[in-house]
Amino acid sequence: MNDRHIVKSYDRDLEAIQALIMKMGGLVEVAILESAQSLENRDEELAERVRKNDRAVDELEERVNQECARMLALRQPSASDLRTVLTVMKIGANLERIGDYAKNMAKRTGVLVQMTPIDGSAGAIRRMSMAVEAMLKDALDAYIQRDAELAQDVRMRDMEVDQMYNALFREFLTFMMEDPRNITACMHLHFIAKNIERMGDHVTAIAEQVIYLVTGEMPEDERPKADRTAVEAPRV
């Protein structure tokens, strides 16, 4: 199969919407890292900037939707082109959600800086967010290179994030039991950890879209899950 369409503007349009997605992905990656950094450094200014930057992600998602709608109407894409447009729309939605979680982290940072820091928690959250950021980066690379194997790898790595979340969950529980004054801060930190875990799920969804784009089929095996907090009582 040749890569180029007979109608050259078709190629340009397809490239344009994929460029939008990449730009969006870049903004979201930065938002993940910066929100974690602002939490670790108790940097209110950076947190404020992350919150503001999310608007750009929302706008980009809106543009991606418009371009995809236009493309569907004007070019009636089929086969791999159709799958490209469909996955672009879904990935856009996923990225937008990830952006929202990052913004939420930054918001909670604004509250947390006014409280006593919980030892070690900021570092753990930063590691977790870096893992998610790396997954997102790989997922987007897999998208650009149409690399289903890399996407499958990303999908598997979500388990690590889940395990990190499990560990943090238990840790916060311990802190709260030790000293009830920690409860407010730990609740916020827990939400942040949960948000990062959700980001991982969205990245997994993106990876699955990449697999659909490349193979034409959604992965049929169970999504790897290690977040047991919802189904088991914690052993402390």
Added chain:
Amino acid sequence: MTDIAAGPRRLSSTETVRAGLGRRKRHQIMLQGLGLAAISFAFLMLATLVGSLVMTGHKAFTQTHITLDVYVDPAEIPAAGLPRGGFRDVMTAALAERIPGVESRAELRALGAILSNGAQFMLRDRIVADPSLIGQTITMRVPVSDPYDQLKKGLIDRETPEAFRRVKDQEIAWFDTLMAQGAITEPFNWALFRNADSRFPELAGLKGALIGSAWALLVCFLISFPLGIGAAIYLEEFAPKNRVSDLIEVNINNLAAVPSVVFGLLALAVFLGWFGMQRSAPFVGGLTLALMTMPTIIIATRAALKAVPPSIREAALGVGASRHQVVFGHVLPLAMPGILTGTIIGLAQALGETAPLLLIGMNAFITSAPSTPFDSATALPTQIFIWADSPERGFVSRTSAAILVLLTFLVVMNALAIFLRNRFERKW
């Protein structure tokens, strides 16, 4: 890299186009001028031809007549002797009544020559039809003989010395007297269409030729139309495309270009020689013309069949029509206007054809119209040929008149072809 600015400035495309525009316009005007000149020349030639024919021919459409009160003298024409009798003398006597002082036999004979040779037979036919007219005085209007017809129409110059003139001074005087008496009239020459050929121009007509041509064309049509269409349908729709059919096709196209005299020779050898058919008969003429017309009809029919869009054939085949149902139910009806047009043009060509008819003897001198296609007859073009050959002055204008009649028929047939084409042309 070459320096563009250093070279001569390149003309922009508009300028290049404009530079060549004058030349292109001149070429166009020249071409149009040439076309116009060609058309004008052709039109001029046609106008000259028709003009000269009308100039000489129009006089043949009238004929000088003389009106006489004829006393049917029972002494000259006894009822018992019919159909014999002194008809000529009675007519001459009636003429002598009008010109006093003509006594001698020589003078009487000269006076009698004013009347057409046919006048006495007209009187005879009338008396035979009604013998009770014997002993009475009847009014007869009869043609004058050719020299006096010429004189009336101004074709004989009165200034010419008497010795070189066909009518003498004395005879001109008699004729003028008759004119002064109001006995001379010049009505439409119905005889041109009602009479068959004659040695005497004033009596000669085209009836025999017209009927002969009609018979010949009918025979030609009845033979060439079905045979031509049949051959064309077979070749176009059913014949396998191979070397044999290619050969046949080439031969048919060549046949259409064979000079007509060759067909005449063929007919002479085959129809007259081998089959011993009758000479001069329109039936044989029709057969000969059919030989000639058939290739034209085959070619026209094949072209018309080819012009029927394949979508119609496919449509009919698609609902399960067999090949002959396709051809006879759809293709042929749609091709019919084209076929008819081709046929009429072929027949018009046959109508004007002379050479093959000459060879089978349709240029015989026959004074009665044929009543069947097997009677001897002439045809229009051969009649023109005969008249053009005749020495009498009266035949000069009659030849032109006959050509005009032939041209009229050709124009009518071609007009019919155009009418059919426009009327039945289908849009699909």
Added chain:
Amino acid sequence: MYDNPLTKRTAVTHEVKISARGVNVFYGENRAIKDVDVDIEDKTVTAFIGPSGCGKSTFLRCLNRMNDTIDICSVKGLITLDGEDIYAPSIDPVQLRAKVGMVFQKPNPFPKSIYDNVGYGPKIHGMAQSRADLDEIVERALRRAALWEEVKDRLSSPGTGLSGGQQQRLCIARAVATEPEVLLMDEPCSALDPIATAQVEELIDELREQYSVVIVTHSMQQAARVSQKTAFFHLGHLVEFGETGQIFTNPHDPRTESYITGRIG
């Protein structure tokens, strides 16, 4: 309605109407169709797509032996209709074509009245015993072609006076008048405007209830809209044959993919 995933779904399968095995078509020395095997189902619209000259029309014309009219064309292999070899010596093409109707690219009504256009097939096949019979057949065919309401008051006016879309539906009525079992359509909408195209497409979908319809089209969107099965032809080969949804979202052969996405291939 659709409770299993696309990739596992095939069109509701009907019994096989036309079956082709190892079909090769030659134009003189030139092999236009190369070893085509295909099963065309009853009560299904099957679309043939492919670039110009890929042999899809040629193959379509094998199915009612329209290629017989071309001297240099020869068909090898086996094509069966209801299990019967249509190229067997005992089968007359005339009889076959009454059973396998055809609609052509350009609307080609006969230059006759609407009534005569529709009644022609039944008449030549002797399907009507009386004028009343024929009236009934004509009305039924026109109704089936969704044309009856538009022309019932002017059955005696010429078929060529109708609009392009109406003419094409008249041709469909003419084809269904002989009660065929299979309808072959060779680019039936290529000469029509979008409204008329939509009407013909709707009609094709309705005809599916009674006939096996095979349609050759250059418009992939049309193939996607009207067909349940799609066959992609390329250079005389049948490259891919499958459920239409699958062909248009996830074709297996790269040649199919290139063609339907409009890539240089």
